[in-house]
Amino acid sequence: MKHHHDFVTVLRLFMRSDARRLLLGAGLSTLTVLAGIALLGVSGWFITATGLAGLSAAAALAFNVFVPSAGIRLLALGRTFGRYAERLVTHDATLGVLASLRVTLFRGWAEPQAARALLQRPGRLLFRLTGDIDALESVYLRLLVPLAATFGAALLAGLLLAILDWRLGACVFVWLLACGWGVAAWTAGRARPLALRRVQLTERLRAGAIDLSAGQTDLALAGRLPAQCAALQQTDARLARGDDALHRLETRAGWLHAVAGHATVALVLLAAGVLAGQGKLDAPLAALALLTALAALEPFAALRRGAIEAARSALAARRLAPRLRADAMQAQAAGHAEESEALRMDRVGVTHAGRAQPALHAIDLHIAAGERVAVIGASGAGKSTLLALAAGELAPQSGGVAAAPCTWLTQRTELFQDSLRDNLRLADPQACDAQLWAVLQAAGLAEDVRRLAQGLDTPLGEGGLGLSGGQSRRLALARLLLRDAGFWLLDEPTEGLDGATAADVLARLNRHAEGRTLLIATHLRREAALAERLLVMQGGRIVADLRCGTPDYDAALARLRQH
Template identity: 65%
Template sequence: MRARANSRRQLANILRLFVRTNGLRMLLGTLLATLTVLAGMALLGLSGWFITATALAGLSAGAGQAFNVFVPSAGIRLLALGRTAGRYAERVVTHDATFAVLAALRERLFRGWAQPQAAQALLRQPARLLFRLTQDIDALESVYLRVFVPSVTSICALVLTGAVLGVLDWRLGSVVFGWLLLCGGGVTIMAARRARAASLRRSLELERLRAQSVDLVAGQTELAMSGQLQWQCRAIARTDAWMAQADDRLHRIETGSSWLLAVCGHLGVSAVLLAVGALVRAEALSMPLAALALLMVLAALEPFSSLRRGALDAGRSWLAVRRLGPRLNQVQRAPEFSTLARLGGPGDGAAVARLVAAETYYRRSDGPALRAIDLHISPGECVAVIGPSGAGKSTLLQLIAGEIYAHRGTVQAQGCTWLTQRTELFQDSLRDNLRLAAPDATDDQLWAALQASGLVGDVRKFAHGLDTRLGEGGLGLSGGQSRRLALARLLLHPADFWLLDEPSESLDGPTAEDVLARLVRNARSKTVLIATHLRREAQLADRLIVMNHGRMVAQHQRGTPDFEAALAALRQH
């Protein structure tokens, strides 16, 4: 019961987000959908009345002359044009409003993830987070398009049918309203309940299928080397078969509910036919009005067809609400002990970065990754953090960059740009990969950055220049070219504080020396923090910070014997 109440609360919160994001357009779309359905019902009923009345008028010359064909025929034309225009406008408005809301929700969700430690979560569960951002968000469209709008139009159609038939005979109107409500609502609820398990299973199996496919593509080399490639393929085939079973179950439920709704509609029309026949025989109702009543009932169940399709997706939508509700509505904030501030500038010259008793954890059970870090970096200073692998060098840069939280202590830093160990390039053009650092950069600025990074000659040799398309992960560039492209991106960013994580690692000697020389030339007015275990990088620094097991164990200033001794202990390449 508590879980259901929580799910309803999350659904209410998401509906409020819908209203706040594009509520007026959604209301307009619902109104247009309702008017379109009512116009269609009125068109069918008026056409039946007109045809029957015209046929009866034709039996008598006097009645034919007295019968006014212009008003009802004009009404039919008006309703036909209005229904066509309304249907088009309704489709445009409802879908435009829905897509706008989903885009806003997707942006809100993405911004909620774009916080410290988001990158680690993305690397751990890429398929799951992508599923949340795409399929789960898309599942929410059913809440409006396939549930709310058809529900409103169905109720209005039933009210119109009951009102029209009630004017003709109150008993007939009451019985027909009750019967249509029982049939349409009952079939919809039954379909939703029967389809919920299959819909949930299909959604879960689709997520599992995507995760398994991502694992197959990303890890095919490892799977092949370990002899697990065929096993992974069989696992994907099993998941696909289970999803096919869920699809088959949903198809059967849809077919059955469609058949049941049609039977109920035919029974209702048959009963109304007998009732209006009796009323006509008793001269309590004219034949044209009897035709109008019959055709109104025939059209009254049409909106429930759309609602039935929404009922089949209800399980998927409900699961999306449960998954996304907490993430879309929570206020993103740092942990209790974290203070992450951005200093506006050197100002009093105090610091570009200041850490006081800072500690951070990857997982609480593992103990601190960094312990009691006290660090002060002045403007224009070049500092190198050295130590063995696992000492916490990269973690310190992550903490200063705001990529991870400080669970205890204080971290303050100016805005910075971070050159990580891994060059992150995307399947896009060279131009757009560069503009990640400066979205408004002109082509002249891009060429200048490439010139400064030493990549301009290679790019000019490419047939398409800046429009050259890169493959996934920068496929098409060598390791040295990728690093130079990352350096160009670093130079384009306007920040005066650089974080460099082993900038020449994995490069051959001449390339590494050239990259470092270019970094030095362009970093003269910058504050630089380098994490390294190489002598050629550490010797650029004014101060060395020695780390071990997450602690700062020593600091050495350039020109001191300890500084030279620490440098000598590092490997050159």
């Protein structure tokens, strides 16, 4: 029942994204199929009737060839243009919906703790964004559209044959649906374990390839490189065997469709013979009945591919639906603080997943706008967790958090494999080059960038490869300055930098932080000295709140490590 609800959630999102074009595509597909059935049936009637009319001069003169020939031309042109329009509309609508779902899914990941989950399982989440979203393509193109087309084909065949004999029409309608949909259901049931296994092996193969590529040096040093390659080859071989099993199943489904088609033609032929013997049916109408039944079963073959991939689509829907639901689409950002304060926490508690002990215990904290506060304490005391709460990247399990809009300079310098310009524009996508040069100048990086051959267009490698540690940190500082926020969160901003570079970065931070609120997590004296208030954390609790100018403040500052 839950899986059905997940599938309905995805279908609703499909319709919400572009219902008009999706319905238009399904309608065009159905009309194209109906035109094909009518074309074959009318052509059979016309050829047979023309042949019989030619047996006598009187019949030939009385026979009207213009109306049916014009109808055949119209149906042929309609089928051709309808097929082109159907392909254009259905595929364009599908690609648009999938793009919209990717944006929705990505926004769903922008909720608290998303960054932590992304770092823990980047490969799996990337597969959700690519493979699982692509699997949903089959829901519309290979399931919903063929279902609509096959129902229309069975209905048209039943109606045309019902004009000749209502019993024949009803039997053909029920028989077509039973055979066509029955074979599809049988195929989907047999394909389910194979398709699920294929998805698991594909993910395992991708993860193994990434591990082999990223860790080949470590694997070689440990002597595990041949074993890793062998494991990857074994997974690939199992995946190939699974693909072969699916192809064999699709072939058997095609054989069943062929048998059902031959049985349909044989039964209609026998029924037409009986009706003709009773004088209720002439030869042209018998040809119409036979060819209509033959053409009506053809669209059901399109369901085979959808039936094979139905399990994969259902699994993708089950994985993605929780993130795509309306309540998960909205990022659970921290509430907004009053204008006079930058941050307020009331009895806040946080426990990280997989940990028995809370990271924060009933934290009460108020920071006024314009205040500079440093959070100090040993590693694991809860400093970074406190900043993550303020940034809205972490949701508290208890208590409430209200924060002003802020910018977070994390411990790690987050740079991407892109141009230097685009790495800067993450802070402000609309920033012009003049603004970029201004913040680079303010961060002390402008001269270094000017010396690069491509300047702002210089490509950076993964993680900012191509820049030194100091240059990367200055680039992160420039990005911080580019974003217009009155509340800065600084998590050990000069960790790992040499003394001269750290002093320069801190001086620039101090100069450009004029009038802003600062919350700094640190265990270094040079960083804590920027603050006028020290919060001492121990075991997830604030054990001291010290003000500048007091002996306790000076003593706490003196106990910190200088470098």
